[in-house]
Amino acid sequence: MEFRYEANQSQASDARRAEILANPGFGQYFTDHMVTIDWTADLEGQAKAFEAGEYLKMVGDWSDARVEPYGPLSLSPAAAVLHYAQEIFEGLKAYRHEDGSIWTFRPKANAARMNRSAHRMAMPQLPEDVFVQALEELMARDSAWVPNGEGQSLYLRPFMIATEEFLGVRPARNFSFHVIASPAGNYFGAELKPVSIWVSRDFARAGEGGTGAAKFGGNYAASLAAQLQGASRGHDQVVFLDRSPEESFEELGGMNVFFVTKDNKLITPKLTGTILEGVTRDSILQLGAEQGLDVEERRITFNEWKDGVASGDIQEVFACGTAAVITPIGQVADREEVYTTPSADFPVANALRNRLIGIQTGVDEDTHGWLHRLA
Numbered sequence: 200m201e202f203r204y205e206a207n208q209s210q211a212s213d214a215r216r217a218e219i220l221a222n223p224g225f226g227q228y229f230t231d232h233m234v235t236i237d238w239t240a241d242l243e244g245q246a247k248a249f250e251a252g253e254y255l256k257m258v259g260d261w262s263d264a265r266v267e268p269y270g271p272l273s274l275s276p277a278a279a280v281l282h283y284a285q286e287i288f289e290g291l292k293a294y295r296h297e298d299g300s301i302w303t304f305r306p307k308a309n310a311a312r313m314n315r316s317a318h319r320m321a322m323p324q325l326p327e328d329v330f331v332q333a334l335e336e337l338m339a340r341d342s343a344w345v346p347n348g349e350g351q352s353l354y355l356r357p358f359m360i361a362t363e364e365f366l367g368v369r370p371a372r373n374f375s376f377h378v379i380a381s382p383a384g385n386y387f388g389a390e391l392k393p394v395s396i397w398v399s400r401d402f403a404r405a406g407e408g409g410t411g412a413a414k415f416g417g418n419y420a421a422s423l424a425a426q427l428q429g430a431s432r433g434h435d436q437v438v439f440l441d442r443s444p445e446e447s448f449e450e451l452g453g454m455n456v457f458f459v460t461k462d463n464k465l466i467t468p469k470l471t472g473t474i475l476e477g478v479t480r481d482s483i484l485q486l487g488a489e490q491g492l493d494v495e496e497r498r499i500t501f502n503e504w505k506d507g508v509a510s511g512d513i514q515e516v517f518a519c520g521t522a523a524v525i526t527p528i529g530q531v532a533d534r535e536e537v538y539t540t541p542s543a544d545f546p547v548a549n550a551l552r553n554r555l556i557g558i559q560t561g562v563d564e565d566t567h568g569w570l571h572r573l574a
């Protein structure tokens with residue numbers, strides 16, 4: 200796809216950018232440019248697909264792909280996204296390797312997942328190669344924003360919104376796709392300290408047949424009350440259980456979860472439709488198998504976990520996702536009960552984390568062909 204370029208006339212100075220990159224935090228500062236691509240429905244084509252039974256096929260065209268100055272979007276107050284929340288997003292990172300080249304990790308997996316989210320939310324598909332090209336086009340302009348400090352990266356945030364000015368309830372006929380980028384330090388601070396999580400019993404994040412498997416902004420909105428409840432009791436994150444009588448573990452508000460047993464099993468909840476299919480999760484399953492762990496994707500109940508940490512059968516618990524990579528979970532609080540993870544130093548979580556970061560930053564060999572060069 201052809202992209203046009205409109206330069207930002209008030210780009211950050213080299214000095215200002217250096218100041219930001221010295222201590223970027225997470226999600227606070229943005230690069231000089233962003234990608235925008237517009238989508239318009241082809242109503243005739245859509246009607247035909249609908250009659251043919253392909254009722255979720257969004258027929259239309261992407262147009263006016265551009266790299267433009269980062270800045271506010273111009274949206275009608277009646278834009279559908281503001282009322283009915285047709286919004287999906289992705290998250291991946293760009294890493295600067297030692298030779299200065301810039302790489303990202305498994306971008307096609309994010310592109311494919313965005314299209315699965317789009318399908319669930321009745322939004323248009325973006326061709327996977329255009330998704331990847333959009334990242335390349337942005338990095339062709341803003342690569343100076345990729346930091347090179349320890350644990351630093353440039354977080355890339357592709358997203359798609361319904362822009363049509365219409366208050367009727369149906370899928371919008373206009374959408375826009377964007378990519379913005381934000382320099383990132385270590386998500387939970389410099390040292391890898393185990394976090395404490397709160398079991399959400401009053402608030403659910405996802406349900407069967409719902410939107411839990413889509414990377415959909417509304418899932419995050421639904422998780423915030425639980426997050427606040429946990430935070431008010433001093434916990435860092437929240438874990439959601441399914442609502443079955445067995446109470447199976449699902450995931451945190453924005454990270455998947457893993458368990459390591461003393462007999463070398465690496466267990467993660469299987470994908471049931473209510474859990475987000477993390478790219479990090481999938482990568483850890485593959486790396487875990489290579490490191491000689493017995494990997495299992497299955498239901499794991501709250502009781503199994505509780506008994507496991509009490510008896511020592513479960514040694515480590517950790518969460519994973521692009522933003523924070525791997526975060527050890529030191530304790531889980533279920534109302535007044537607090538359960539402590541046996542391991543103090545999380546050797547398996549650390550080994551997996553080092554291997555994953557090693558690949559991403561170009562220090563270890565990329566034996567899976569997971570890296571994609573952006574600039």
Ligand SMILES: *Cc1c(COP(=O)(O)O)cnc(C)c1O
Nearest residue numbers: 453454455475477478479520521
């Ligand atoms: C994005 C996300 C994850 C992690 O996915 P990655 O692809 O590994 O970054 C996990 N859970 C939820 C709810 C998410 O939105």
